Amino acid sequence: MENALEILSYSPPGWGGALLRGLMSTLQIAFGAYLLGLCIGLFGAFGKIYGGPVLRWSLEIYTTLIRAVPELVLILLLYYAGSDLLNFILESFGFERIDINPLVAGIYVIGFVQGAYTTEVFRGAFHAVPTGQIEAAKAIGMSSWKRHTRVVIPAMLPFALPGLANLWLIATKETALLAVVGFSELALVTKQATGSTKAYLTLYLAAAALYLSVTLVSNVIFGFIERHYRRGQPEQA
Amino acid sequence: MEWYWVPEYFPRFVEGTWLTIQLLVISIIIGMSLAIPIGLVQVTGPRPLAWLAKGFCTVVRGTPLLIQLWLIYYGVGSLFPSIPGIRESFLWPYLRDAFPYAILAFSISVAGYEGEIMRGAFRGVPKGELEAARAIGMSPFQILRRVWLPRALQNVFPTLTGEFILTLKATPLAATITIYEAFGVSSIVRQETYRIYEPLLFVAFIYLVLAAVLIMIFKYFENKIPKRAS
Numbered sequence: 001m002e003n004a005l006e007i008l009s010y011s012p013p014g015w016g017g018a019l020l021r022g023l024m025s026t027l028q029i030a031f032g033a034y035l036l037g038l039c040i041g042l043f044g045a046f047g048k049i050y051g052g053p054v055l056r057w058s059l060e061i062y063t064t065l066i067r068a069v070p071e072l073v074l075i076l077l078l079y080y081a082g083s084d085l086l087n088f089i090l091e092s093f094g095f096e097r098i099d100i101n102p103l104v105a106g107i108y109v110i111g112f113v114q115g116a117y118t119t120e121v122f123r124g125a126f127h128a129v130p131t132g133q134i135e136a137a138k139a140i141g142m143s144s145w146k147r148h149t150r151v152v153i154p155a156m157l158p159f160a161l162p163g164l165a166n167l168w169l170i171a172t173k174e175t176a177l178l179a180v181v182g183f184s185e186l187a188l189v190t191k192q193a194t195g196s197t198k199a200y201l202t203l204y205l206a207a208a209a210l211y212l213s214v215t216l217v218s219n220v221i222f223g224f225i226e227r228h229y230r231r232g233q234p235e236q237a
Numbered sequence: 238m239e240w241y242w243v244p245e246y247f248p249r250f251v252e253g254t255w256l257t258i259q260l261l262v263i264s265i266i267i268g269m270s271l272a273i274p275i276g277l278v279q280v281t282g283p284r285p286l287a288w289l290a291k292g293f294c295t296v297v298r299g300t301p302l303l304i305q306l307w308l309i310y311y312g313v314g315s316l317f318p319s320i321p322g323i324r325e326s327f328l329w330p331y332l333r334d335a336f337p338y339a340i341l342a343f344s345i346s347v348a349g350y351e352g353e354i355m356r357g358a359f360r361g362v363p364k365g366e367l368e369a370a371r372a373i374g375m376s377p378f379q380i381l382r383r384v385w386l387p388r389a390l391q392n393v394f395p396t397l398t399g400e401f402i403l404t405l406k407a408t409p410l411a412a413t414i415t416i417y418e419a420f421g422v423s424s425i426v427r428q429e430t431y432r433i434y435e436p437l438l439f440v441a442f443i444y445l446v447l448a449a450v451l452i453m454i455f456k457y458f459e460n461k462i463p464k465r466a467s
């Protein structure tokens with residue numbers, strides 16, 4: 001037990017500080033990726049609803065493929081494809097090749113995957129908005145932009161929130177997969193720590209506890225947000 | 238795109254895919270047989286058991302599967318060699334192999350996620366049906382076997398299909414603990430041929446096919462569920 005405390009102490013030789021820094025970068029990626037996913041999702045959902053056949057079909061292929069292929073495979077594919085594509089563009093404009101900042105790469109990879117799921121969540125939520133409300137907004141002469149920012153999106157949110165909360169939890173857990181491409185977030189830091197201390201059980205339990213606390217805190221926060229956006233709506237059974 | 242390596246590695250991909258299927262099917266079977274009691278005690282069980290089941294689901298769903306896998310393989314696995322005499326026992330060959338650890342980790346994960354779904358499923362069965370079963374004199378176990386469980390499973394069948402596909406998509410994680418299933422084989426190809434995209438695209442295609450087959454199998458069973466004509 002004393003040994004465990006020594007390994008987990010904040011300052012070196014303990015690994016506690018390193019684990020917490022790993023947790024911070026995990027949260028950074030998860031947050032960035034989640035925001036990117038929300039942007040892609042909002043665009044994707046309205047693209048699927050209002051877009052022409054070409055846009056609709058390409059979005060359909062995007063969401064289907066992303067949701068059918070294992071995340072680990074996708075992360076590797078997107079990671080290599082993204083950096084190759086960026087360097088190809090840079091070189092064709094006569095710039096030097098660059099190494100992508102791992103934080104940006106992680107956010108882009110996870111965000112791109114999240115976007116597919118978020119698209120489906122928003123699309124489902126849009127269809128749950130009663131048509132009468134949208135027609136009423138039209139009838140009093142709101143422009144299309146106003147109708148969406150004032151009526152459709154606020155009315156969508158309560159339906160989308162449970163799905164979005166779930167996606168946030170998935171995002172935090174999915175960042176662990178970035179350990180495979182060598183990004184030093186919590187999972188990889190833990191693995192490195194076990195490599196040097198051999199205290200496998202202690203360190204993995206500590207990492208699991210950190211992830212679990214993120215989940216539990218997020219659940220509380222999303223509970224508040226959901227209650228806020230559900231105000232004025234009938235209680236659900 | 239160069240695909241010259243496909244014939245050379247094809248047998249290994251077949252082996253790897255077979256390993257993926259084994260991982261998937263065994264963990265679903267073990268996981269579901271745990272998930273049913275976990276769901277059930279949360280609905281009817283005594284308080285402490287219900288709390289225990291609830292806590293189990295929360296912990297499993299709140300931590301990444303990769304960490305669970307490493308915790309079980311490296312963490313729990315590191316305890317065994319210190320037990321005296323275990324190296325000579327008949328268990329040792331199994332304890333040294335990574336496969337049982339992967340099965341354990343995936344089964345626990347399936348039990349956690351599906352336990353939560355089965356809780357909702359058991360709760361969703363109309364009370365009247367259970368009362369009717371009791372009224373015609375079925376024992377509690379008979380009610381469970383003939384009415385409660387079949388009705389609960391029917392209601393969540395489509396959800397379970399989606400969940401099992403998520404499990405399929407989680408199996409590549411086993412490659413990180415030295416199990417060369419389909420994704421692991423593609424990593425070998427990447428290391429030996431220095432091709433990046435082709436092996437990944439190839440293995441992505443394998444998973445697409447597996448997912449499609451899985452969906453078809455479950456559709457077949459779903460169609461067998463009697464529906465009330467409306």
